[in-house]
Amino acid sequence: MNLKTVGLILLLYVFLEVTADFVIQPLITKIFNEPADYSSFKFIEGDTPNYLKYLIFMWISAAFGEELLFRAFVFSQLKKIIGEQKIVIVLLSTVLFSLPHLYQGTAGLVITFLFGIFFGLIYLKFKNIWINIIVHGLIDTVFLTLSYYGLLSFYS
Secondary structure, eight states, rough: OOOOHHHHHHHHHHHHHHHHHIIIIHHHHHHHOOOOHHHHHHGGTOOOHHHHHHHHHHHIIOOOOIIIIIIIIIHHHHHHHHOOOOOHHHHHHHHHHHGGGGGGGHHHHHHHHHHHHHHHHHHHHHHHHHHHHHHHHHHHHHHHHHHTTTGGGGOO
């Protein structure tokens, strides 16, 4: 990975993190009159072994797993089925990506859907799954770290 790609990853990460935390989350919370339900992550608070375990699990399942499944694999399969309809591919893969996040409530589902759109557009533009994996992992690392420190109210 060259320095230009590292810079791109950092730029995309900062853009998504700032946009999500200070624009998207507050807007969705206001629209649905409820914050996303992140209570299932409360058990990590102050528990270093659980935090480290879930940090590793998150990198494997969410960063690697979700990006390989919902971007690399689903994109290639949908392309075989519907051809070069790139926006349709992004939207369908995003729906599939967001549905497993239903446990976060309506607001969490919509927020995840919007993240899925961003991740899909990033993959569509750069065709480099590593960019998606690292950006996704960094975003989820911040989330888990806020969970660990009991700061999930930041998202409310």
